[in-house]
Amino acid sequence: MREKGSHRREDLDAVLGAGFLCHLGVVVDGAPMVVPTVYGVEGDVLYVHGSVASRSLVRAPDGVVCVTVTHVDGLVLARSVFEHGVNYRCAMVYGVPRIVTDPEEKLRGLRALTERSTPGQWEYARRPSRKELAATSLVALDLTEASVKVASGPPDDGDSPDAELGLWAGVLPLVTSFGTPVADPALPVDIRTPAHIADRAGRPLG
Amino acid sequence: MREKGSHRREDLDAVLGAGFLCHLGVVVDGAPMVVPTVYGVEGDVLYVHGSVASRSLVRAPDGVVCVTVTHVDGLVLARSVFEHGVNYRCAMVYGVPRIVTDPEEKLRGLRALTERSTPGQWEYARRPSRKELAATSLVALDLTEASVKVASGPPDDGDSPDAELGLWAGVLPLVTSFGTPVADPALPVDIRTPAHIADRAGRPLG
Structure with missing residues (x-):
């Protein structure tokens, strides 16, 4: 099987722990809006920087959001176009987000965001003042409803009639x-x- | 200005032309679903591989979708945490998608997808049969309602009082x-x- 699904927490942690950028999906006036933003994890909470989406979130405080984190590992180049694909690791977290208002939790959330992208930077840089904290919008989401999907390995058509075509097949890796x-x-x-x-x-x- | 917005077609083409993976946002039972998938462009049409999202799209044929393509160029490390950010190029395309059913258009769309990720592969690999085409779900979206946002350059706090802190500031580039x-x-x-x-x-x- 090239694709595997999982609901295990350790698989979720592995995907979330391998990046810092997510795509946050919210519904605005019935239509989806997907914006890139940074995230961090502390305990069982996913913190997401809310800048662009925050107005929509405040307008629809009961709305579910979807946070998707995707890492692309390579292009799967098969003998046939039909069997082409992408090797990737993807986590999707669903839930009704909570707008973080408590300054102490905001600090913890921002530390999680900062350390996710740049370990050591929270100690190094000047931390947010009260005023800056108030101007920062941060969203918290429980890690309870989440799923992981991973696609890996070579193309699937090595034992199909297409193998007789004599075409090269394999994976072209991508590394960031x-x-x-x-x-x-x-x-x-x-x-x-x-x-x-x-x-x-x-x-x-x- | 670190962030610039644009509605120019050439800026859209530049972002779409620099990758092959998008995040497709659809609304399912009132909640957003954000899934990674591959895309291609032909003329004024964005083609998106619909595999995961297709059931939702067929169920809500009048629903607007949002396709977001994001390239991360670097971490912006300022003197203060508050001024931290990400350099990125992002395109968002909105519209009511059309499920592609015509086999000829499906072929053109799949060629656009294949050539976007792997130029030369459409000529090299075995192309889809009628049966494979029928089993492929492809979604078309006009490139009429789209916007681009680009963040670039050094941190913003070089002329703030924080410059006196003596801390390093700059950009840590990311390349895929x-x-x-x-x-x-x-x-x-x-x-x-x-x-x-x-x-x-x-x-x-x-």
């Missing part, structure tokens, strides 16, 4: 990696890149 | 690249990887 940090042009030259950022150059995400 | 093709274990050893696949190894997507 960090490049060399680019300093802000406004930065004084004597400020060095800290290790928690510099050390990621050349390393794959996740 | 193709790896070395992995042959299907079932493949005879004398079948060589064709150039249109082999030549992508080490090259960035898009």
